[in-house]
Amino acid sequence: MKRNLWLLIVFPAVMLIILWFVITSPNHTPVWKGREIALKYGCFNCHGFEGYGNVKNPGYRYSEVPSWQGETAMMFILNEEELKEWILYGKPRRLKDVNYGGVIKMPAYENIISENELKNLISYLKAVMGLIKIDNDTAKAGYEVAKKSGCFGCHGPYGMGGMPNKGSFKGYIPGWDGEDFKLLVENEDELKEWILYGEINRLEKNIIAGKFLRRQVVKMPAYKDILSKDEINYLVSYIRWLRGGKI
Numbered sequence: 688m689k690r691n692l693w694l695l696i697v698f699p700a701v702m703l704i705i706l707w708f709v710i711t712s713p714n715h716t717p718v719w720k721g722r723e724i725a726l727k728y729g730c731f732n733c734h735g736f737e738g739y740g741n742v743k744n745p746g747y748r749y750s751e752v753p754s755w756q757g758e759t760a761m762m763f764i765l766n767e768e769e770l771k772e773w774i775l776y777g778k779p780r781r782l783k784d785v786n787y788g789g790v791i792k793m794p795a796y797e798n799i800i801s802e803n804e805l806k807n808l809i810s811y812l813k814a815v816m817g818l819i820k821i822d823n824d825t826a827k828a829g830y831e832v833a834k835k836s837g838c839f840g841c842h843g844p845y846g847m848g849g850m851p852n853k854g855s856f857k858g859y860i861p862g863w864d865g866e867d868f869k870l871l872v873e874n875e876d877e878l879k880e881w882i883l884y885g886e887i888n889r890l891e892k893n894i895i896a897g898k899f900l901r902r903q904v905v906k907m908p909a910y911k912d913i914l915s916k917d918e919i920n921y922l923v924s925y926i927r928w929l930r931g932g933k934i
Contacts, residue, residue, distance in 0.1 A: 716865040719848035721811025724804045733791055738815050747789030760816040767818065770809060774800065814844035821928065829925025832918045841905060846929060855903035856896070863926045875934050878923055885909035 715723075725731060725738075733752045735742050740754025753759050764770050765781070772779035777795040800808070813819050821827045833839060833846060841860045842849045849860030861867035872878050877887050885907040890896040900906075914922070927934050 715859075716843075716848040716862040717807045717810035718814050718843055718845070719811075719859075719862065720807040721809070721814075722848065724800075724808045725811060728796065728800065733793075738812075742791075744789040744791045747791070748787045752789075752791055755812060755815045757817075760818070764816070764818070767809065767813065770812060770816075770818070771805070774805060774808065810847075811844075814847050819845055821925075823924070823928050825921060825924040826928035827925075829921035829923070829928070832914065832922045833925060836910065836914065836922075838922075846926065850905075853904045854899070855905075856899040860905060864929045868930070872934065875923060875927075878926065878934055879919060881907060882914070882919055882922060883909060883911040 731738065733742055734740060734755055735752070738755030740751055740756065740759070742752045743750065744752045753763060763782070764773065764779075769779040769781065773793065775795060775797040777793040778785075796805075821830055830845070833842075838846060840850075841852075843860075843862050846863035848862040848865070851858060852860045857867065861871060871890065872881065872887070873889075877889070881887050886900065886909075890900060910919070923934070
């Protein structure tokens with residue numbers, strides 16, 4: 688009898704702990720993981736914080752190690768395959784005979800980085816370099832709305848992997864393309880509600896979700912007095928495109 692009573696008490700408690708662990712476990716996007724890999728392998732040492740450059744390279748043709756931002760990457764990379772070759776071999780085959788000079792040389796990671804790490808790193812670099820092509824005009828307009836509204840500062844480049852956020856449910860701001868988004872936003876109306884008012888009423892009323900939303904350091908701003916109805920619709924279209932047509 689005592690044994691059965693013990694099982695009735697302990698088993699549900701253990702299951703709740705396991706469930707809580709599963710729910711709160713980080714579910715990072717490839718772009719987030721790629722940034723961590725760039726940090727792990729010292730990429731920012733030469734390319735500057737977040738790849739913004741400004742690292743001098745004496746004797747180099749362009750005076751500084753190339754940044755990953757703006758149009759700089761386009762000078763050296765034609766496509767994703769060349770980006771992969773830069774990482775693996777230190778230079779793409781197309782430029783193997785070109786001597787740029789400089790005391791700082793791009794290292795080759797062919798025998799260092801794993802296949803999965805390479806895949807995630809490329810996802811991150813494509814995002815920060817602007818190599819992701821948006822093949823939908825409405826989604827393109829939404830991307831521009833997100834860019835001018837500062838969305839990518841918190842939700843990551845292209846909205847594909849958010850930044851850390853102390854006190855939040857999982858410790859970071861969710862990207863728009865990951866699994867976390869599905870746990871937070873049930874439909875398009877809720878997404879618009881979050882953009883307009885900085886919150887979703889359903890989550891605010893939930894005891895657990897509301898607690899985390901109130902205590903997190905970085906809070907979602909309200910754009911109801913900033914963005915027009917058309918801009919909101921464009922932004923939603925971009926997020927839908929990013930998620931493969933679904934919200």
